[in-house]
Amino acid sequence: MPSWPTVQVHSESLALPVLPATLDSLVRMTIAVSGQQRVVELTSLLDEDPFFTVWLTAQAALNGQHTHSSLELAEWMSTDGEQVIAELDPDPTDELLPPDPEMSASYVCRLLCTAATSASSLNTLVNSAEVEILPGDEEVANRLMKLMNTPLGHSGPALTFSDWQKVLNWEQREQQFSRQLHHQKMLAVKNFAYGAGHEINNPLANISSRAQQLLEDEVDQERRRFIATIETQAHRASSMIADLMLFAAPPDIVLRPTSIREVIKQAAKEMREFTDPLGFEISVEASQDVQIQADFNACMEMFKAVIQNSLDAMEQGDLLISWKVENRFLKVTMVDNGPGIPEDQINMVFDPFFSGREAGRGIGFGLTKAWRIMQLHQGEIQVENRDDGVATIIQFVISPMT
Numbered sequence: 537m538p539s540w541p542t543v544q545v546h547s548e549s550l551a552l553p554v555l556p557a558t559l560d561s562l563v564r565m566t567i568a569v570s571g572q573q574r575v576v577e578l579t580s581l582l583d584e585d586p587f588f589t590v591w592l593t594a595q596a597a598l599n600g601q602h603t604h605s606s607l608e609l610a611e612w613m614s615t616d617g618e619q620v621i622a623e624l625d626p627d628p629t630d631e632l633l634p635p636d637p638e639m640s641a642s643y644v645c646r647l648l649c650t651a652a653t654s655a656s657s658l659n660t661l662v663n664s665a666e667v668e669i670l671p672g673d674e675e676v677a678n679r680l681m682k683l684m685n686t687p688l689g690h691s692g693p694a695l696t697f698s699d700w701q702k703v704l705n706w707e708q709r710e711q712q713f714s715r716q717l718h719h720q721k722m723l724a725v726k727n728f729a730y731g732a733g734h735e736i737n738n739p740l741a742n743i744s745s746r747a748q749q750l751l752e753d754e755v756d757q758e759r760r761r762f763i764a765t766i767e768t769q770a771h772r773a774s775s776m777i778a779d780l781m782l783f784a785a786p787p788d789i790v791l792r793p794t795s796i797r798e799v800i801k802q803a804a805k806e807m808r809e810f811t812d813p814l815g816f817e818i819s820v821e822a823s824q825d826v827q828i829q830a831d832f833n834a835c836m837e838m839f840k841a842v843i844q845n846s847l848d849a850m851e852q853g854d855l856l857i858s859w860k861v862e863n864r865f866l867k868v869t870m871v872d873n874g875p876g877i878p879e880d881q882i883n884m885v886f887d888p889f890f891s892g893r894e895a896g897r898g899i900g901f902g903l904t905k906a907w908r909i910m911q912l913h914q915g916e917i918q919v920e921n922r923d924d925g926v927a928t929i930i931q932f933v934i935s936p937m938t
Contacts, residue, residue: 537684538696539637540587541624543594545647545662546669550594550640552587556688559695566618566703572922575610582606585683586658590644593662595620600863602663609659615862622704626697645672645680652676737777744770789831789912793935796866797825799832800857803839810844814852818843821858826866827935830913838909838917841902842870842928848902849926850874866932873925885919906930 539551561581565574582589583606596603596612599620603609613621650670651661661667688694747767754760797820804818811818828835846855850872859868877885886907903919910917916931 537637539640540591540697541626542635543591543598545590545594545643546667548643549635550590550643551635551637552591552640552644553637553684554697555585555587555683555686556694557686558585558588559697559700560688563695563700563703566700571920575607575614578610578613579606582609586644586648586680587641587683589658590647590662592617593659595624597663604660604663605657606659612862618704622701624701626701641680641684642672642677643669645677646670648676648680649673737774740770740774740777743767744774789834789909791829791831791913793827794830794832794835795825796828796859796868796932797823799830799835800839800868803836803843804857806836807840807843807847810847814847816847816850816852817854819854819856821856823859826859826861828866828932829935830932834909834912838906838930839870841906842930845902845906845928846870846872846874846926861934864934866934868930868932870928870930871922871925875926876921877919877926879921882919882921886917 538554540554542549542551544550558581561577565577565581569577582592589606589609592609592613593603596609596617599616601612601616603612609617646669647658647661649672650656650667651658653670654661656664744767747763747770750763751760751767754763800820804820807818810816843855846853853873855870855872857868857870859866861867886903903917907917910930914933917928919926919928921927
């Protein structure tokens with residue numbers, strides 16, 4: 537039976553068996569499943585295949601990610617792990633005598649028995665530095681043997697680890713190309729905004745000034761209403777240009793250690809005048825505070841823009857904000873329970889002038905501004921549909937002082 541590339545677990549070199557059904561599922565998932573659904577399916581697969589769980593947990597640990605559950609491992613795989621696996625040497629062992637697959641399978645049997653006795657997850661056990669590995673028992677050994685001998689379930693050529701790597705590499709290239717394309721598109725908009733902003737702002741200022749002069753001398757109430765509308769719309773257009781100018785030529789930001797809790801707390805507080813009248817509830821999970829490399833005011837504006845975007849999409853509902861540390865990054869997740877974004881629109885949500893809302897309800901500058909601010913922070917922001925609503929995921933670099 538083929539083996540996964542050699543890994544080290546508790547100073548043991550292991551060549552863990554590859555179950556054909558696992559590899560088949562992984563290739564299918566990579567091709568046909570995306571987003572949160574892939575995390576769900578990968579979590580289920582890890583729970584079914586302890587060989588794959590041990591191997592992938594060891595790979596994550598080698599890259600600084602110590603997971604303690606199948607879900608944590610699946611989430612790592614959906615972010616950084618796929619690129620790690622795509623770049624692996626298929627046979628990294630430097631030993632003259634490669635590890636024996638049967639002995640490796642026996643070690644997994646012992647790990648399972650130890651995990652059951654200690655009430656620990658298999659992931660936690662693999663990541664434990666000092667642990668006494670118990671002998672395996674016959675019942676667990678028989679279950680693993682049955683897994684190893686389970687037929688694939690369909691005819692056709694057997695897939696290899698290299699096949700999965702090829703599929704992963706194609707997906708990574710596609711994602712990288714999409715990011716580069718979006719980046720170049722946004723830079724083109726920036727150049728346009730910088731040039732057009734000044735040219736449009738001058739006549740708008742002139743229109744607004746003349747409207748104010750006309751209002752001073754006008755006594756007819758109907759004509760005053762018309763002139764006031766002209767002034768209001770000129771100010772509205774000027775505000776849009778100001779947002780574009782912020783995108784094209786943002787103020788200098790100063791990155792310093794900043795409390796993520798304080799930034800989010802202040803942003804939520806300043807948005808209450810808009811959220812409270814509509815019964816829009818913002819909840820912040822009581823997670824441990826983390827210091828990020830950020831400009832406090834710029835980040836606060838970014839979070840306010842995301843909150844406003846959720847408010848515009850729902851008008852009433854709930855927004856849950858949470859965060860967690862992954863390697864040297866902090867990932868903030870903001871999940872609202874509003875309607876999902878159509879799949880043909882989700883790649884355009886950061887574009888200036890794009891809005892999924894009906895005509896007359898404003899354009900989507902908020903997320904454009906948020907994207908620009910995160911770019912200046914060497915961070916990332918993305919939006920995805922989930923079963924419980926729409927999630928905006930924001931990644932910061934953690935301050936080296938923490």
